Amino acid sequence: MLFYIIILLTFLPLFNVHAGDYLDSAHGNTTYGVKRNETNLQDYARGNCAHCHEQHASINGVSHDPRKYLLFGGLFTNQSTAFCFKCHKDPSISKQTSMPYQYSYSVIHGGESPGCPDDIKEAFRFLDDSANPRTNCNSNSGSAHFLEDIKDFIKNKWGWGPGRTVNPCSGCHNPHKAKKDYPCSKPTDHENTWEVWGDETDERMSSWSEVYQPPYKVPDSDFEWQDAASAPDYVTFCLDCHENEVYSTRYNVNLDAIWLHGRSDYHLQDHDGSHSQGKLRKPYSNYDTSTTNFIVMCTDCHEPHGSKSYMLLRTRVNGTDVGVITNYDDDTNIITFCGACHKSFHNPGGCLGPPGVGANNWGCHNHDHIL
Amino acid sequence: MYVKKKISCYIIILFIFANYSYVLARVTGVCSNCHTMHASQTPWPSYWEPQSQLPREYLLVTDCIGCHSHNQSSTYYTLGECKVPVVFYTGSSAPTQYLAGGNFWWVKDGLGSDDTKGHNVFLNEGDDNLSVAPGYNISSCGTNCCHNNLHLPAQNTGFSELDGKYGCQGCHLNPKHHADDHENFTGGYVNNASQGWYRFLSGHMSGINHGVEGYEDGDWQASVSASDHNEYLGYAGDFTLQGGFSTLGNTITAFCTGCHGLFHEQNTESGGGSPWLRHPSDAVIPNAGEYANYTIYNPLAPVARPSSFNFSNGPSSEINLGQDMVMCLSCHRAHGSPYSKIMRWDYKNWPGGGTKGCNVCHTTKD
Numbered sequence: 001m002l003f004y005i006i007i008l009l010t011f012l013p014l015f016n017v018h019a020g021d022y023l024d025s026a027h028g029n030t031t032y033g034v035k036r037n038e039t040n041l042q043d044y045a046r047g048n049c050a051h052c053h054e055q056h057a058s059i060n061g062v063s064h065d066p067r068k069y070l071l072f073g074g075l076f077t078n079q080s081t082a083f084c085f086k087c088h089k090d091p092s093i094s095k096q097t098s099m100p101y102q103y104s105y106s107v108i109h110g111g112e113s114p115g116c117p118d119d120i121k122e123a124f125r126f127l128d129d130s131a132n133p134r135t136n137c138n139s140n141s142g143s144a145h146f147l148e149d150i151k152d153f154i155k156n157k158w159g160w161g162p163g164r165t166v167n168p169c170s171g172c173h174n175p176h177k178a179k180k181d182y183p184c185s186k187p188t189d190h191e192n193t194w195e196v197w198g199d200e201t202d203e204r205m206s207s208w209s210e211v212y213q214p215p216y217k218v219p220d221s222d223f224e225w226q227d228a229a230s231a232p233d234y235v236t237f238c239l240d241c242h243e244n245e246v247y248s249t250r251y252n253v254n255l256d257a258i259w260l261h262g263r264s265d266y267h268l269q270d271h272d273g274s275h276s277q278g279k280l281r282k283p284y285s286n287y288d289t290s291t292t293n294f295i296v297m298c299t300d301c302h303e304p305h306g307s308k309s310y311m312l313l314r315t316r317v318n319g320t321d322v323g324v325i326t327n328y329d330d331d332t333n334i335i336t337f338c339g340a341c342h343k344s345f346h347n348p349g350g351c352l353g354p355p356g357v358g359a360n361n362w363g364c365h366n367h368d369h370i371l
Numbered sequence: 372m373y374v375k376k377k378i379s380c381y382i383i384i385l386f387i388f389a390n391y392s393y394v395l396a397r398v399t400g401v402c403s404n405c406h407t408m409h410a411s412q413t414p415w416p417s418y419w420e421p422q423s424q425l426p427r428e429y430l431l432v433t434d435c436i437g438c439h440s441h442n443q444s445s446t447y448y449t450l451g452e453c454k455v456p457v458v459f460y461t462g463s464s465a466p467t468q469y470l471a472g473g474n475f476w477w478v479k480d481g482l483g484s485d486d487t488k489g490h491n492v493f494l495n496e497g498d499d500n501l502s503v504a505p506g507y508n509i510s511s512c513g514t515n516c517c518h519n520n521l522h523l524p525a526q527n528t529g530f531s532e533l534d535g536k537y538g539c540q541g542c543h544l545n546p547k548h549h550a551d552d553h554e555n556f557t558g559g560y561v562n563n564a565s566q567g568w569y570r571f572l573s574g575h576m577s578g579i580n581h582g583v584e585g586y587e588d589g590d591w592q593a594s595v596s597a598s599d600h601n602e603y604l605g606y607a608g609d610f611t612l613q614g615g616f617s618t619l620g621n622t623i624t625a626f627c628t629g630c631h632g633l634f635h636e637q638n639t640e641s642g643g644g645s646p647w648l649r650h651p652s653d654a655v656i657p658n659a660g661e662y663a664n665y666t667i668y669n670p671l672a673p674v675a676r677p678s679s680f681n682f683s684n685g686p687s688s689e690i691n692l693g694q695d696m697v698m699c700l701s702c703h704r705a706h707g708s709p710y711s712k713i714m715r716w717d718y719k720n721w722p723g724g725g726t727k728g729c730n731v732c733h734t735t736k737d
Contacts, residue, residue, distance in 0.1 A: 020730075020737030023722055030723040047722045049729065049736070055650040055702075056634045061501045066636070066648035075646075165646050176736060193735075 021177045021196075023047070028176070034087070035097040036072070052175075068165055075167050078129040079147050080121070084169045088120035105303050105314065109224040111217035112316035123306035131249035137308050141326035144306030146249050153246055154187050171241070172304070182232055186240045198232020205231040210295035213283055215341070216319030220282065224300070231297065238298040279343040281318065301337075313337060397567070398548045399555050400451030405438065405548075406430040435539040435546075436475075436493075445469055445476070446593035454556040456591045458706050465709065471592035471601055472570075473704035473713065489707025490521055492538040497522045508613050508632030517541030518630050530575060542626075542705075543571040558589035560682040562604075562621070569603075572626050574616045581616035583626050586682045597668045597688040604682070605653045605675025605696035610638040622675065624653040627699040652699050656732060658692035664734035666690050671715055672701050672731035697732065 022028040033047035057066035087096035106112040116137035117123040126142030150168035174185040205212035214225040225231035245254040317340040410425040419432040440459035445466030478489025509518040513528035547567030553559025568582025586602035614628030614635035675698040716728030
């Protein structure tokens with residue numbers, strides 16, 4: 001018996017199929033990974049490199065102009081034309097076989113009813129190619145990350161890629177490692193191993209000393225992260241860029257740095273009952289708010305790609321549909337937005353300040369003492 | 372009297388050829404293994420071509436395939452004192468073993484019958500999918516020139532020595548089985564015309580006086596390991612050009628670009644570097660990132676060596692990152708393979724099935 005146990009222990013590792021980072025990623029998944037809707041690729045396995053990369057810009061004798069990184073299309077041109085959008089677009093015209101709808105964070109995590117935008121490309125199209133607002137999803141006050149700004153920022157800040165070889169989507173996502181539940185990778189990790197962020201316990205909101213309480217997805221029922229310990233630390237992730245001033249073509253101004261360490265940012269740290277933020281709604285009120293230090297996550301309030309609202313603000317917060325905020329002085333909708341978590345607060349009209357202006361003490365993020 | 376003269380003649384001939392057998396030559400053994408003086412033997416040897424197809428050039432008893440095929444062995448067989456490499460296994464089932472270049476079994480009509488799995492060298496058996504070689508880059512060269520296809524005799528090429536050639540001779544332009552290189556079934560470094568170039572691979576026109584240099588494994592990689600394999604010369608030339616011997620030197624990649632030259636246009640920068648436009652060939656494997664884990668030679672994905680490599684010492688089991696290069700043969704075989712695009716592994720069915728051969732170099736892409 002001992003002999004057989006020894007044999008088993010010796011050879012057991014050989015039977016464990018090692019799935020590396022790519023096979024663990026969304027693109028490499030053998031069930032729902034990449035599979036380009038292309039005649040010459042029909043018999044290529046799902047997840048195969050060829051669905052994005054053509055080694056010789058030629059398959060079965062059908063050739064095309066070679067593209068950077070061996071991609072079958074151009075890497076990035078503008079807000080509406082990027083390689084990733086060849087698949088991450090409306091399912092009816094996506095290059096990806098059986099591409100699902102790609103709803104916003106408010107839908108996927110926030111419990112909002114599915115609707116427009118229903119794909120990634122559409123989410124970015126609240127801005128035109130020159131960063132001007134455009135009507136999209138019946139909103140002319142929407143907002144989005146301007147991809148050209150992201151490209152310039154990561155190039156100038158961290159020296160990404162020579163020339164126009166930077167894919168701004170890569171500023172947040174490693175295409176070879178991004179996972180369904182943890183799709184992001186820190187841009188500052190790009191020259192290192194560029195790992196997925198949030199899939200390890202020390203990369204979660206639970207690693208903060210403050211309490212992270214996921215907002216409601218469905219009031220009194222489900223949470224945006226049902227297991228709070230699984231929520232990725234999007235604070236650290238977003239601040240990878242936003243702890244710096246970031247130029248905005250949309251507003252022609254450097255967006256304020258978001259403070260965290262050593263500062264009293266109302267939504268990021270030291271958010272305890274001593275501040276006059278008013279009483280909190282559930283689920284936060286389930287805690288003793290006079291003694292509990294909360295920390296909130298950026299995506300609790302903001303969409304990562306684009307939103308019908310101003311400043312990437314979500315349209316459903318803490319299980320409450322909050323409408324479309326058109327501007328920083330849209331008091332009615334701002335009250336609804338903030339009221340999704342706060343029962344009452346002073347000076348609601350000053351809840352949001354115009355971008356780049358740091359004098360408003362009631363700004364969502366403490367913009368005092370700007371660099 | 373006549374009998375005495377005949378015996379004397381045979382003795383003289385025997386003496387002459389006996390001495391030749393001690394000369395270092397690719398082939399050994401009696402001449403009649405491969406040559407027939409008058410094509411009039413009785414009985415007719417079974418392993419020769421039918422008498423109606425003889426005589427042949429150089430008094431040969433059969434053509435390339437005739438010698439380099441076998442219905443039982445898919446690696447090599449013994450012919451007299453000579454070991455003969457098998458590049459075309461004629462058995463009914465796919466071979467499980469094959470030499471470095473692979474085996475034409477998979478492309479042969481009636482056997483593997485898959486044009487994606489080999490070069491189409493058999494007469495009149497053209498590619499069902501392709502009209503020209505992938506990456507074809509020659510503007511004009513007569514009718515059915517070898518740059519265009521390999522299954523029909525070339526005509527009006529403008530080079531008399533090439534007209535009529537096809538198949539094996541489309542690539543192995545000038546076979547020199549009696550070349551003075553190294554003993555049969557023994558490895559050796561080949562780097563010039565008098566030795567016949569590496570595996571008889573040489574050029575013409577701008578490639579005249581050029582050929583492939585490399586270390587020829589003695590048993591053609593019938594047995595293969597990290598320390599037992601061919602070695603190929605590489606040269607990191609201008610990655611914006613289509614290649615050829617004149618720009619890439621006597622490398623196997625230069626040879627491949629004779630037909631697949633477009634695929635050598637890999638970069639917008641002559642020196643290469645990320646981002647590449649096409650998969651690099653004869654590009655130095657960086658000693659950084661995911662490539663840094665490829666340190667032991669893997670015969671599944673061979674590398675090319677720089678000119679500073681000591682080819683005369685034979686194969687090395689080490690990968691010298693920052694010097695060794697990825698090349699065409701890192702991913703493809705030359706003759707035929709079980710896999711589409713003559714790949715060295717089942718690329719198409721990975722992941723889920725297949726083999727993650729790309730992972731040999733791209734160590735984190737798994």
